[in-house]
Amino acid sequence: MYVHPIRPDLDIKLVPVEMRQEESKVAVLLNANAKRVDEKVRRALTHVVPEGDLFLTRTFEEARAVAETVVERRYQTVFTGGGDGTFVGFVNEIYNALERKKAQSPLMAWRAPRFGVLKLGTGNALANLVGASPMRGDGVVDDVLRARAGQVHGVLKLEMLVAEGKRSPFAGIGLDAGVLNHYVELKRTLGHGPFGSLIKGGAGYALAIAGRTIPSYSLRRRPEVEIKTRGIAYRVGPDGRPVGNPMGPGALLYRGPAIVAACGTVPCYGFNFKVFPFAGTRRGMMHLRVGNIGPTEILPNLYPNIWHGRWSHENLHDFLVEDIDMKVDSKVPFQIGGDAEGYRDHVRMSVWKQTLELLDFHSAQRV
Numbered sequence: 001m002y003v004h005p006i007r008p009d010l011d012i013k014l015v016p017v018e019m020r021q022e023e024s025k026v027a028v029l030l031n032a033n034a035k036r037v038d039e040k041v042r043r044a045l046t047h048v049v050p051e052g053d054l055f056l057t058r059t060f061e062e063a064r065a066v067a068e069t070v071v072e073r074r075y076q077t078v079f080t081g082g083g084d085g086t087f088v089g090f091v092n093e094i095y096n097a098l099e100r101k102k103a104q105s106p107l108m109a110w111r112a113p114r115f116g117v118l119k120l121g122t123g124n125a126l127a128n129l130v131g132a133s134p135m136r137g138d139g140v141v142d143d144v145l146r147a148r149a150g151q152v153h154g155v156l157k158l159e160m161l162v163a164e165g166k167r168s169p170f171a172g173i174g175l176d177a178g179v180l181n182h183y184v185e186l187k188r189t190l191g192h193g194p195f196g197s198l199i200k201g202g203a204g205y206a207l208a209i210a211g212r213t214i215p216s217y218s219l220r221r222r223p224e225v226e227i228k229t230r231g232i233a234y235r236v237g238p239d240g241r242p243v244g245n246p247m248g249p250g251a252l253l254y255r256g257p258a259i260v261a262a263c264g265t266v267p268c269y270g271f272n273f274k275v276f277p278f279a280g281t282r283r284g285m286m287h288l289r290v291g292n293i294g295p296t297e298i299l300p301n302l303y304p305n306i307w308h309g310r311w312s313h314e315n316l317h318d319f320l321v322e323d324i325d326m327k328v329d330s331k332v333p334f335q336i337g338g339d340a341e342g343y344r345d346h347v348r349m350s351v352w353k354q355t356l357e358l359l360d361f362h363s364a365q366r367v
Helices: 039-046 060-073 084-104 125-129 139-148 175-190 202-219 295-306
Strands: 026-031 054-057 077-081 114-118 154-163 166-168 170-174 224-229 233-236 252-257 260-264 286-291 316-321 323-336 339-359
Touching: 026 039, 026 060, 026 084, 026 139, 039 054, 039 139, 054 060, 060 084, 077 084, 077 139, 084 114, 084 125, 084 166, 084 339, 114 125, 114 139, 154 170, 166 170, 170 175, 170 339, 175 202, 175 260, 175 323, 175 339, 202 295, 224 286, 252 286, 252 316
Parallel strands: 026 054, 026 077, 077 114, 114 339
Antiparallel strands: 154 166, 154 339, 170 260, 170 323, 224 252, 224 323, 233 316, 260 286, 286 316, 323 339
């Protein structure tokens, strides 16, 4: 049944699908709450995007209404601007709207749009993955113009995972989610005060890590995590190759203390932090990484080895999995797509049965 070989050296950015047809209907969806979605960006986009195709949202309710409009108008391409969380939010709302339309009108052909990612977030994991242009100059505007002119000749077939009903390229519990939760708490506490502008973006993340995350994880007892597979799973070694035989449903993958347990279908988080070096090496599977490593060991090895996915440790465990169930003996921080989701003691994550198409700007003609 599982006939595709594991390919640890595969770079998922190098397998674009040729896209021949020209773009005619392009929508741009912006998250007005994102730091980089400012008046300058909005004004620049109004010069290249018709007024009716440029959407600015501030709430989940507005995003849901925009998603309904996108599906109704049958846009061929939809750009999102505001970071990975913005992308995840709009993708979920659009696919949820598509499912409602298919249920209401099953005889009509409802097709998902292709997606483009504008580099307007803090970490920009997906924007980096597809080679989106930086903000300097007219990069963001140029990406939209190239798409509308049919100059982006490839798409990336992106696999996603599903956690708590949300589709996302990554999700996890523990240290990484703790940083996000601490950052959210920091903004909630100080974001509206005199230092509010100083704690947004990278500076805020650094303050959250140094002031909250590392101290809290250095002092607290590490939670006990149990992970079982609900599908086929492989343990993989530091080179990404399988170790031992494949494991079937119900097999215990890990039981013990852990500082982080996360899954990804793309190699990197924001800032090209390669957390999941084996993501994309086998279709239909995501990379599960479990670590029981203290901050004092992580910090001196963080760059370049950990950052570039080249670090191995006896307490760093890697798997390729289809569907897993995580149980924790206490509530721990949880994140989906880079957005803090509070605290959980039980999480299920599985590979989404569909793929979506992302414009691949590595193939775009730079003119």
